[in-house]
Amino acid sequence: MKAYEELKAMVASFEEDFRKFYEKGNKSAGTRVRKHMADLKRKAQEIRLEVQSMKQAEKPEGE
Secondary structure, eight states, rough: HHHHHHHHHHHHHHHHHHHHHHHHHOHHHHHHHHHHHHHHHHHHHHHHHHHHHHHHHHSSSTO
C-alpha cells in the first residue's frame, strides 16, 4: 500500500500546475504538467514491475 500512497501524493502535488494550465492557460505550467506525466509514467512502471515480481515470487514451484 506504500506505493499507492506515494502515487496519490504524487498526483495531488500536480494539482496547482494542472489548474494553472487548464484554467488560466499558463504555457509554462503546461510544460510542468507534461513533466509530471512523464514522472507518473515512470512511477507506474515501477509499480507494475514490483507487482509482477511479487506475483512471481508467490508462485509455487513447478509452475
